[in-house]
Each structure stands twice: as structure tokens, then as C-alpha cells.
Amino acid sequence: MxxxxxxxxxxxxxxxxxxxxxxxxxxxxxxxxxxxxxxxxxxxxxxxxxxxxxxxxxxxxxxxxxxxxxxxxxxxxxxxxxxxxxxxxxxxxxxYKFVGERKPKTIKDWKSQITGWKEVLAQPLPDEEENNLKPEDVEILVINMDYGMKDENPVGHMHFYSKKEPDVAKPMSPENASRIRTMIFSEQLIRVFCKKIDEQSVEAARQQFEQWLRMEPNLVGPEGN
Structure with a gap:
């Protein structure tokens, strides 16, 4: 299962x-x-x-x-x-051109932060006076993937039959479960795209993306992904 x-x-x-x-x-x-x-x-x-x-x-x-x-x-x-x-x-x-993605620590209120993230991504780099990117030139998609029950282990909600008791369904006891199994059942991806597809704009967006990661520590997961 x-x-x-x-x-x-x-x-x-x-x-x-x-x-x-x-x-x-x-x-x-x-x-x-x-x-x-x-x-x-x-x-x-x-x-x-x-x-x-x-x-x-x-x-x-x-x-x-x-x-x-x-x-x-x-x-x-x-x-x-x-x-x-x-x-x-x-x-x-x-x-739209893909700029980059990160697996952050789970951000539950990401919808309220999208506008602010786009504004930061459109800011000029430290060595630039102006940037040809505007907030509306950036698209951010947040993807949530899991085992079907968000953060929960779906197998923990399942009942199994045994040969000894073919008419009785029971949850699997921890000692009968395999020790080789995942302990995390969901992950979140933040993907950034540039609506302008010319090379100059896409490269600028990539540099902005790297700067954004340095400014937003929550966008870096526990393993630095």
C-alpha cells in the first residue's frame, strides 16, 4: 500500500x-x-x-x-x-519561461504573499538602477503534493484482514509495518515563471529569483532544497 x-x-x-x-x-x-x-x-x-x-x-x-x-x-x-x-x-x-523552483518549509498562507513576492522579484538587483521586469511579468505557482491525505499517513487509516480472522478488519500494528517507509507524506513546491520569453528578461528573472531566495529564508527547506 x-x-x-x-x-x-x-x-x-x-x-x-x-x-x-x-x-x-x-x-x-x-x-x-x-x-x-x-x-x-x-x-x-x-x-x-x-x-x-x-x-x-x-x-x-x-x-x-x-x-x-x-x-x-x-x-x-x-x-x-x-x-x-x-x-x-x-x-x-x-x-512562460521557467525560472526556478524551491521546496520550502510548508507555507500555509502563501496566497496572501503572492503579490508581495512578485514585487520583490521585480526589484532591481543591487548593481542595477532599474529593472525591465514588472510584478505582472512574473508568475508564481505553488504546488502541493501528498499521499492523498495532506500531512497524514493514509495507511494509518486503513484496515486489513488477516488469515486468522478473515471476517475482522483491523488497523496495522506498528510492529507489523515495514521499518523502511517514509515519515513525511506531503511537500510543497514554489515555481517561478517569467512571462517575457526573451533571453535578457529570463536571465534577469533568474538573477532576481536567486536574490529572492537569499531574502526569504522560509523558501529554503530543511535540507537546503
Missing amino acids: YDLFYIRHRLHKRAYQHRVNKVIEHMIAEAFLKADGHIEIEGSGGRMFTLSTAFKNMEAYTKLTDNVFEQILKSSRPELQEAREILQNIVSRKI
């Missing part, structure tokens, strides 16, 4: 939560947010819904398919220009 949860974690780390996958997912969400008020979906009784409200009506929700991506991409409407440009960048692989 430990192997099962370990494999689940590795799949999330290597595939489902891979940095390229996550940044494309974020860019699609960003485009949909910009298009939200400009796309109408008809629901039951002729009622109209936006992308963000379609889930409130089952008929409208069933129309919320991958076609929305193509609808925005092929549209010539000026109000969808920003959303269209983001999706065009995804199709042409002009995605």
Missing part, C-alpha cells in the same frame, strides 16, 4: 504536476478569465451564462467543452484579443 501511494505521488510530480503542464494549464485559465464576460452559453429556458457561471445550469454546463478553446482562438472579436493572444502563444509554444 505504501508503494501504491508512493507511485501516486511520483505520477503527480513527474506528469500531472509537471511544470510545463501546470504553466499551460495556468495560461488557459488566464485566457478563459479574460474571455469570461464576452462569451455567452445558452442554458435551459433560454437563460444565458458566462464561462464562470455555466456550472450553475446543467444544460449550459454540458456545452462547456474543449470547443471554447477553439472558439476564442478563431475569433476576430476585439474584446477577445487578450485571451486570443494567450492561446496563440500556447499553440506556438511561446509559454
